[in-house]
Amino acid sequence: MYIFKKVEDLQNYLTQLRESGKSIGFVPTMGALHAGHISLIEQANQGSDITVCSIFVNPTQFDNADDLKKYARNLPKDAKMLGDALTNVLFAPNIDEVYPPGLETEVDLDFGQLTKVMEGRFRTGHFEGMVQVVNRLLNIVAPDSLYMGQKDFQQAAIVKNMLEQQKRKTQLVVCPIIREPHGLAMSSRNERLSAEDRTLAKVLHEALLEAKQNIQQSDITSIKNAAQEKIASAGLKLDYFEIADANTLLPIAAADQSTEIVACVAAFLKDVRLIDNMILLKAISR
Ligand code: AMP
Numbered sequence: 464m465y466i467f468k469k470v471e472d473l474q475n476y477l478t479q480l481r482e483s484g485k486s487i488g489f490v491p492t493m494g495a496l497h498a499g500h501i502s503l504i505e506q507a508n509q510g511s512d513i514t515v516c517s518i519f520v521n522p523t524q525f526d527n528a529d530d531l532k533k534y535a536r537n538l539p540k541d542a543k544m545l546g547d548a549l550t551n552v553l554f555a556p557n558i559d560e561v562y563p564p565g566l567e568t569e570v571d572l573d574f575g576q577l578t579k580v581m582e583g584r585f586r587t588g589h590f591e592g593m594v595q596v597v598n599r600l601l602n603i604v605a606p607d608s609l610y611m612g613q614k615d616f617q618q619a620a621i622v623k624n625m626l627e628q629q630k631r632k633t634q635l636v637v638c639p640i641i642r643e644p645h646g647l648a649m650s651s652r653n654e655r656l657s658a659e660d661r662t663l664a665k666v667l668h669e670a671l672l673e674a675k676q677n678i679q680q681s682d683i684t685s686i687k688n689a690a691q692e693k694i695a696s697a698g699l700k701l702d703y704f705e706i707a708d709a710n711t712l713l714p715i716a717a718a719d720q721s722t723e724i725v726a727c728v729a730a731f732l733k734d735v736r737l738i739d740n741m742i743l744l745k746a747i748s749r
């Protein structure tokens with residue numbers, strides 16, 4: 464595996480590969496890698512000739528300074544995991560490479576309600592920062608395919624919209640959520656939870672599963688109330704448990720208002736903020 468820290472060195476290397484006809488798959492991450500990230504690498508290895516993974520803890524997408532400070536960082540361990548997973552290139556830039564002084568990197572696009580609901584309501588500026596870094600990394604890497612996790616459902620919806628608005632050739636591949644054996648969605652933030660807390664946190668997955676079981680026979684309000692109570696009684700502090708149209712991300716009041724329904728949840732366990740989601744209903748295409 465090649466490790467690049469400089470944009471110029473990475474681009475020189477990728478240009479040669481592109482000219483020899485190789486397709487490039489890209490997996491952007493913030494490090495503290497786990498099996499969820501590695502599943503994206505595996506999908507990229509299958510779908511593209513060259514897999515590039517970036518590790519950059521992007522300060523502009525953190526709405527909470529403490530969360531940024533506490534974000535787990537371990538580049539040698541991450542590099543070992545990526546090497547073992549047969550990643551071709553690790554791009555691990557410092558902040559001046561991503562945001563060189565004088566370069567305009569903010570993205571001026573309107574995502575409508577996609578950036579306003581759910582995470583957008585609770586994490587001011589988060590999506591502006593996420594869009595900024597993904598756009599900058601796409602400009603640097605210019606991949607044929609971009610691999611992102613369903614774990615960040617709203618993020619993937621916004622990036623898909625950005626690719627469409629910018630008419631980029633890059634294809635977005637959204638990969639399934641990888642979970643701990645007891646159901647908790649894997650996340651870099653789980654490192655800050657004790658084994659006991661991780662067991663408590665599996666209530667998020669259980670609440671999503673219950674919502675999925677009940678979506679055909681119960682009304683949306685009862686499903687949401689049941690989920691909220693279940694999560695609160697496990698001791699987590701809920702930001703939201705929302706049931707929405709999976710394409711527009713707008714909340715729905717009844718299951719027949721949408722052909723694809725997603726439930727998204729965000730809650731704090733102590734000072735660790737966790738998110739999860741599940742497709743509740745998907746119409747079979749005719
Ligand atoms: P992060 O390092 O948290 O920014 O995540 C980098 C990428 O990995 C994003 O596209 C995430 O959606 C994806 N990801 C994070 N956790 C998981 C998981 N448990 N399963 C699948 N993909 C994940």
